[in-house]
Amino acid sequence: MNKRGAFLLEAIISILIFTILSTALFYFIETYIRMQTFEKKSIEAFRQSSSFIEKHIKKPPPCFGLLSERPFQIETKIIQKGIPLMHLKVKFFEGERLLFKLERIVECVE
Amino acid sequence: MIDKCFYKKGSSLTFVFIIFLVLFFYCSALWSVSGSFIPKLKEYEIKIQKRYTAESAILLKTYGYDSYKSYPIVQEDTLDAWLLYSTEIDSEIYKALAGFFVRPMDISFLKEKIKDFQKKKDFEKQNEWKQSSCADTLYGNTFFYRLKGSEFLQSLCVQNGDLRIYLQQESIPHLKAYVNGDVFIEGDGVIDSLDLYSTGRAEISGKLCIKGASIYSIQKVEVKNNVWIRGVVLSKDTVIYEETSLAKPLFINSYEFFENHSKDTLFFPVGFGLEKARIFEWQYAKTKGMDLK
Numbered sequence: 001m002n003k004r005g006a007f008l009l010e011a012i013i014s015i016l017i018f019t020i021l022s023t024a025l026f027y028f029i030e031t032y033i034r035m036q037t038f039e040k041k042s043i044e045a046f047r048q049s050s051s052f053i054e055k056h057i058k059k060p061p062p063c064f065g066l067l068s069e070r071p072f073q074i075e076t077k078i079i080q081k082g083i084p085l086m087h088l089k090v091k092f093f094e095g096e097r098l099l100f101k102l103e104r105i106v107e108c109v110e
Numbered sequence: 111m112i113d114k115c116f117y118k119k120g121s122s123l124t125f126v127f128i129i130f131l132v133l134f135f136y137c138s139a140l141w142s143v144s145g146s147f148i149p150k151l152k153e154y155e156i157k158i159q160k161r162y163t164a165e166s167a168i169l170l171k172t173y174g175y176d177s178y179k180s181y182p183i184v185q186e187d188t189l190d191a192w193l194l195y196s197t198e199i200d201s202e203i204y205k206a207l208a209g210f211f212v213r214p215m216d217i218s219f220l221k222e223k224i225k226d227f228q229k230k231k232d233f234e235k236q237n238e239w240k241q242s243s244c245a246d247t248l249y250g251n252t253f254f255y256r257l258k259g260s261e262f263l264q265s266l267c268v269q270n271g272d273l274r275i276y277l278q279q280e281s282i283p284h285l286k287a288y289v290n291g292d293v294f295i296e297g298d299g300v301i302d303s304l305d306l307y308s309t310g311r312a313e314i315s316g317k318l319c320i321k322g323a324s325i326y327s328i329q330k331v332e333v334k335n336n337v338w339i340r341g342v343v344l345s346k347d348t349v350i351y352e353e354t355s356l357a358k359p360l361f362i363n364s365y366e367f368f369e370n371h372s373k374d375t376l377f378f379p380v381g382f383g384l385e386k387a388r389i390f391e392w393q394y395a396k397t398k399g400m401d402l403k
Contacts (some may be wrong), residue, residue, distance in 0.1 A: 017128055024135035032138070042151055050158055057165075085173055100155045105166035 042092070042099055045071050049090040049102050056088060056106050063108035084108050164204035165392060168195045172208060172387050190303060190322030191342040191361065191379035193387050205393040209359050209377030210384035224363050227382055231344055235307045235326050239267075239288040255297075257282070265305075272310070277301075277318065293327075304341070314339070323360075331362075342379045359390050 049072050056066075063086055068074040075089040086108040091101045167181035172195070177183070187194045193208040244267035252268050255276035265286040266273075272291040277299030284303045287293070292310035295301075298317040305324045306312060312327040314320070315334035323341030325331055331345040342361045359377035378384055 020132055021128060021135075024132045028135035028138050039150075043154075046151060046154060053162070079170075079175075079178070083173055085170070100151055102155065102159055102162060103166075104162035105169050107169070 038094075042094070045092045046100055048072070049092060049100070052090060053088060053102060053104050053106070057104070060084070060107040060109050061086070061088075063110050078108075079105065084110050160199050160202070161204065161394060164197050164199055165206070167197050168204070168206045168389065171195055172389065188380050191324055191381075192359070192390075193380055195389075206389045207391040207393070208387040208389050209361075209379060210382055210386065211377060211388040223382070228344055228346070228363055231326060232328075239307055244288070251291075256280075273308075277316070312345070 052072070052074075063078055063084060066074065066076050066086075066088075072090050072092045075091070077087040077089075079085040079087060084107055086106055087103065088106050089101065089103040092099045163181060167178070167184050170178050170181065171184040171186065182197045182199055184195050184197045187196070189207065191209075194205060195208060196203055196205045198204070244265050247267040247269060248271070249269050250271040251274070252271055253274045253276070256278055257275070257280060265288065268287065268289040268291060270290055272294065273287055273289045274294040275285075275296070277295075277297035279298050281300040282302065284305075285301050286305040287307070289306070289308045289310070291308070293306060293308045293312040295304075295312075295314045295318065296316040300319045301321070301323075303322045304320050306326065308325075308327045308329075310327070311329040311331065312325055313332045313334070314325075314337050315332075317336045319338040321340060323339050323343065325341070325343045325345075327345040329346060331343050333339055333343070340360055344363050361377065361379050377388070377390055
């Protein structure tokens with residue numbers, strides 16, 4: 001192999017290494033930024049969920065017909081007929097995956 | 111030539127370093143995707159859920175559910191004039207104070223009930239006084255100042271005279287006094303529990319904090335500026351107070367008080383004969399064995 005061929009090979013290998021390295025770095029930075037945003041969103045969703053429950057602790061919701069609020073899902077269940085207590089569950093999903101779930105018994109208005 | 115390129119001094123180290131960097135970036139990215147933030151969220155979730163579970167168990171207890179699902183057992187007790195519920199999760203104790211809620215529209219109906227309650231309390235207090243073996247019985251006007259907390263660990267009786275206590279930034283765990291005369295508590299300090307019976311009037315003034323008060327006065331009770339008071343005050347005359355100085359819940363049998371607070375929630379103490387207890391304060395987790403006050 002002559003001197004020119006060796007230089008060419010060296011250049012190709014360098015470019016290849018540089019490409020792999022920069023792709024990895026880009027992937028790392030992009031994922032990091034995406035996860036930071038997602039983390040913020042998830043924690044914000046969590047804050048909203050607990051705030052939703054706190055709101056209904058302070059001001060009892062209707063025993064029937066409480067609507068779900070985005071970004072989380074709500075499940076309600078009356079403890080016993082005639083008693084104004086409700087089991088309130090708030091769930092937050094990321095795709096199919098359940099990220100967190102909060103539940104509390106709250107008083108409700110019949 | 112290639113051999114020279116790759117096997118020259120230090121080049122293998124550079125190559126290893128580059129591979130390390132690539133692996134590091136990919137692994138870090140994969141680690142982030144796998145949910146590196148979850149522990150933080152999980153920590154919040156566990157912490158808040160424990161509190162919600164404890165509160166749920168206590169709330170169920172107030173509705174007569176002793177056991178429901180896997181909720182912890184709740185103990186019921188009294189703390190001064192209020193009901194105290196407590197439960198334990200993972201060695202952490204959660205507490206709630208409850209009283210009896212009355213709607214403003216029921217107040218006129220309750221006037222008679224309040225009078226009956228007052229008479230009953232008067233009778234109870236007088237009997238308690240007769241039966242109580244006072245640690246100290248003092249005669250004539252009595253004045254305490256710069257006192258130590260331990261001085262009032264037991265009950266104190268004052269016969270035929272007034273009791274005057276002046277606090278100077280002291281903290282007293284318990285003060286119980288039966289006074290055949292007037293009572294004056296003033297100064298700057300904290301009284302965790304105050305149980306007072308006076309055949310005259312009672313005046314509380316200064317920069318005082320009374321966490322659990324049970325005050326009964328035959329004549330009049332005056333709670334003045336800057337006094338932070340929680341508990342039950344019963345008197346035969348009007349109670350004078352400054353709105354801003356009162357802590358809730360405070361039960362005062364003054365009709366003026368009811369009229370001024372008609373829009374607010376009123377809480378009545380234990381023994382008033384009302385049925386449904388309601389929580390007015392949650393006390394969050396503290397490690398077992400620690401003072402919750």
